[in-house]
Amino acid sequence: MSFQPIKFYQTGTFTVGNRLLPDNERSVQSTVRRTNSLNSGHRACQGCGEALGARYAIDAAMEATEGQLIAANATGCLEVFSTPYPETSWQIPWIHSLFGNTAAVATGIAAAMRVKGRSEVRVVAQGGDGGTTDIGFGCLSGMFERNDDVLYICYDNGGYMNTGVQRSSATPPAARTATTAAVGPTPGNVFGQGKDLPLIAMAHGIPYVATAIVSELRDLEAKVRRAMEFRGARYLHILVPCPLGWGHDSSLTIRMARLAHETGIFPVFEAEGGEVTGVSRIRRQVPVEEYLKPQKRYAHLFSPKPREDVIRRIQEAADRNIRKYRLLEEA
Amino acid sequence: MLKQIEGSRAVAEAVALCRPEVICAYPISPQTHIVEALGELVKGGELSSCEFINVESEFAAMSVAIGAAAAGARSYTATASQGLLFMAEAVYNAAGLGLPIVMTVANRAIGAPINIWNDHTDVMSQRDCGWILLFAETNQEALDLHIEAFRLAQALSLPVMVCMDGFILTHAYERVDMPSQEQVDAFLPPFDPRQVLDPARPVSMGAMVGPEAFMEVRYLEHVRQMRALELIPGWAEQFRDAFGRDSGGLLHAYRTEDAETIVVALGSVLGTIKDTVDEMRARGERIGVLGITCFRPWPANTVRDALAGAKRIVVVEKSIAVGLGGIVSANVRTSFAGHADTVYTVVAGLGGRSITRQSLARVFASAAAGTLPPLTFLDLDHGLVERALARERDTRHSGPVAEGLLRDVGLVAARIS
Ligand SMILES: Cc1ncc(C[n+]2csc(CCOP(=O)(O)OP(=O)(O)O)c2C)c(N)n1
Ligand code: SF4
Ligand SMILES: [Mg+2]
Numbered sequence: 001m002s003f004q005p006i007k008f009y010q011t012g013t014f015t016v017g018n019r020l021l022p023d024n025e026r027s028v029q030s031t032v033r034r035t036n037s038l039n040s041g042h043r044a045c046q047g048c049g050e051a052l053g054a055r056y057a058i059d060a061a062m063e064a065t066e067g068q069l070i071a072a073n074a075t076g077c078l079e080v081f082s083t084p085y086p087e088t089s090w091q092i093p094w095i096h097s098l099f100g101n102t103a104a105v106a107t108g109i110a111a112a113m114r115v116k117g118r119s120e121v122r123v124v125a126q127g128g129d130g131g132t133t134d135i136g137f138g139c140l141s142g143m144f145e146r147n148d149d150v151l152y153i154c155y156d157n158g159g160y161m162n163t164g165v166q167r168s169s170a171t172p173p174a175a176r177t178a179t180t181a182a183v184g185p186t187p188g189n190v191f192g193q194g195k196d197l198p199l200i201a202m203a204h205g206i207p208y209v210a211t212a213i214v215s216e217l218r219d220l221e222a223k224v225r226r227a228m229e230f231r232g233a234r235y236l237h238i239l240v241p242c243p244l245g246w247g248h249d250s251s252l253t254i255r256m257a258r259l260a261h262e263t264g265i266f267p268v269f270e271a272e273g274g275e276v277t278g279v280s281r282i283r284r285q286v287p288v289e290e291y292l293k294p295q296k297r298y299a300h301l302f303s304p305k306p307r308e309d310v311i312r313r314i315q316e317a318a319d320r321n322i323r324k325y326r327l328l329e330e331a
Numbered sequence: 332m333l334k335q336i337e338g339s340r341a342v343a344e345a346v347a348l349c350r351p352e353v354i355c356a357y358p359i360s361p362q363t364h365i366v367e368a369l370g371e372l373v374k375g376g377e378l379s380s381c382e383f384i385n386v387e388s389e390f391a392a393m394s395v396a397i398g399a400a401a402a403g404a405r406s407y408t409a410t411a412s413q414g415l416l417f418m419a420e421a422v423y424n425a426a427g428l429g430l431p432i433v434m435t436v437a438n439r440a441i442g443a444p445i446n447i448w449n450d451h452t453d454v455m456s457q458r459d460c461g462w463i464l465l466f467a468e469t470n471q472e473a474l475d476l477h478i479e480a481f482r483l484a485q486a487l488s489l490p491v492m493v494c495m496d497g498f499i500l501t502h503a504y505e506r507v508d509m510p511s512q513e514q515v516d517a518f519l520p521p522f523d524p525r526q527v528l529d530p531a532r533p534v535s536m537g538a539m540v541g542p543e544a545f546m547e548v549r550y551l552e553h554v555r556q557m558r559a560l561e562l563i564p565g566w567a568e569q570f571r572d573a574f575g576r577d578s579g580g581l582l583h584a585y586r587t588e589d590a591e592t593i594v595v596a597l598g599s600v601l602g603t604i605k606d607t608v609d610e611m612r613a614r615g616e617r618i619g620v621l622g623i624t625c626f627r628p629w630p631a632n633t634v635r636d637a638l639a640g641a642k643r644i645v646v647v648e649k650s651i652a653v654g655l656g657g658i659v660s661a662n663v664r665t666s667f668a669g670h671a672d673t674v675y676t677v678v679a680g681l682g683g684r685s686i687t688r689q690s691l692a693r694v695f696a697s698a699a700a701g702t703l704p705p706l707t708f709l710d711l712d713h714g715l716v717e718r719a720l721a722r723e724r725d726t727r728h729s730g731p732v733a734e735g736l737l738r739d740v741g742l743v744a745a746r747i748s
Contacts, residue, residue, distance in 0.1 A: 111384060
């Protein structure tokens with residue numbers, strides 16, 4: 001069978017209709033090859049972006065490794081909602097040890113596989129933004145620096161959600177959390193220096209670093225597949241909207257992810273050996289208000305007194321990303 | 332084979348004979364020579380089929396060991412003092428997960444004030460973490476205990492700490508009898524993990540457990556650890572048969588027959604205590620020694636039997652429960668049929684303070700005479716302490732305690748010279 005090279009975009013997205021694609025290019029999620037590694041029945045909130053991201057990523061990793069996968073999981077929503085024993089959603093060998101040591105646990109598993117000559121078995125470590133950018137940062141950096149054969153996936157929902165939505169170093173400026181209340185002259189989170197973990201990962205010079213969003217399923221899967229083509233430390237940072245913590249309707253999870261990308265707030269790119277090798281461009285830059293407004297964590301920016309000054313600063317950061325990653329330019 | 336080597340080297344070679352598959356290394360005195368030696372053995376190819384991982388912290392060291400053990404590899408690390416505290420969360424985790432990791436703790440004081448010398452406060456901070464805790468009296472015993480530790484760990488699916496006194500043992504060059512690979516292989520069966528992460532048989536490990544079963548998980552951890560009390564004595568005999576010497580076991584009694592006073596202690600100080608006891612015995616005093624090798628699980632019945640004939644117990648311990656007194660003595664009290672008042676606590680050797688035969692003889696005699704206070708700090712410089720207390724009474728802003736004491740020590744020294 002031959003295929004006509006076509007460009008076909010569903011309304012408002014770059015998502016190519018699956019059925020128009022040759023078999024090997026279809027998303028894992030849309031085929032019978034899907035392993036349901038994170039099976040249904042878990043206790044995530046309705047519309048949880050983290051549950052979605054984990055299912056996409058781990059199923060893709062399972063496909064890439066032909067089922068030879070072991071996962072280490074940090075404490076956090078994903079761990080808690082997936083394993084209220086005796087129930088477990090995991091169909092793969094999976095271990096939860098602690099909040100801050102997941103990268104190191106994965107290093108240990110990888111070392112065990114190496115010493116046992118089981119090089120076909122690959123290791124994924126996964127955790128939330130708190131477990132990654134804050135408490136697990138030391139172990140993660142150590143794993144990068146040694147270039148251990150681990151794919152680390154961070155599910156970034158911009159806060160410590162499992163403990164009731166507190167601020168992490170990945171919480172965006174101005175966002176309200178339980179520890180950055182929307183009160184006083186500068187409501188919500190501070191405008192700090194940020195802690196751009198994908199860039200920090202790249203600075204380690206590891207073979208592969210990528211960011212992804214749950215609204216671009218095939219892109220996300222392709223990045224997992226690509227990551228699995230490398231040996232050594234790899235890092236995938238997935239933005240996962242959290243209806244509970246962000247205060248958006250649970251039907252808007254995919255839209256929020258897409259808007260994060262199209263506003264420039266969350267650049268989607270990949271990098272090899274510390275250099276950016278590809279970016280997901282946007283056709284039309286969306287003003288940040290469209291992303292901020294549906295989220296209650298930003299409600300104080302719109303009422304009772306609109307905070308155009310704050311919104312402008314958020315817009316400036318998005319503009320910087322668009323310039324920096326050339327998100328609007330033609331390839 | 333007889334060798335004249337450093338204690339750390341002896342332990343490293345013994346660990347290598349146990350065929351570890353993953354070793355995690357992070358430096359801290361006085362443990363460092365052990366992992367240095369192992370690193371050399373791995374890099375030089377003498378220890379093959381082993382991954383040696385230089386990690387970025389002790390927390391990572393224990394965590395890598397957790398991952399490796401969960402994936403079915405025989406795992407080892409070593410630490411001391413601040414390092415043990417830095418990994419504490421993972422130490423408990425390894426026990427809770429039931430992972431057979433072996434770790435050497437080269438015992439050292441805990442800061443502040445920072446102090447690199449020997450005492451037992453590091454391991455005592457973790458005494459109830461779920462690990463089996465073994466204490467070595469000599470370098471020979473230290474190396475032997477590691478071989479037993481690996482066997483114990485994998486038989487019970489529990490982690491084991493082997494404690495050896497920092498510097499006193501780790502840095503002492505002594506003659507040791509290093510077993511052959513064949514001997515160790517015969518004693519230590521290959522690792523057949525009870526639970527393992529394997530794509531062929533997927534399991535979830537480390538899941539959340541609520542009130543409905545958490546008590547049971549802990550109960551089983553306790554039961555499993557208590558099983559060591561049944562295994563260790565028989566294995567000590569097997570060890571004697573296989574290696575031709577006594578090492579390990581739950582405890583060692585020395586001249587306790589007919590003893591009215593029994594001194595209880597852990598680790599290398601037992602040597603000094605035995606010498607002191609010999610001298611006192613020569614003077615006709617009825618005194619003996621009980622060395623505790625296995626501190627966790629606590630061998631309550633065996634200790635009770637060993638102490639049964641004594642009138643009084645003197646516990647010499649290199650640790651202190653601030654606000655209470657003795658830690659070891661609190662354990663001993665649970666296993667002594669005599670009156671609790673007749674169990675004396677002697678806190679000794681903190682931060683590397685020498686424990687001399689003279690001072691020991693003095694407190695033992697005082698115990699026999701009934702004049703020893705329930706809690707004694709061996710060779711405490713009372714003058715120094717009084718000056719510090721006076722300073723605190725007189726001035727609100729009396730400054731940092733340790734620095735004040737050192738200043739006093741300096742003044743005293745200056746006056747003497
Ligand atoms: C050492 C330690 N500190 C704190 C906690 C409490 N804790 C558990 S999960 C969690 C939040 C997790 O946040 P994140 O990693 O972002 O994952 P999320 O729940 O948002 O997916 C916290 C603070 C813990 N379990 N261990
Ligand atoms: S709080 Fe957020 S991350 Fe956690 S389960 Fe709910 S939606 Fe998912
Ligand atoms: Mg989070």
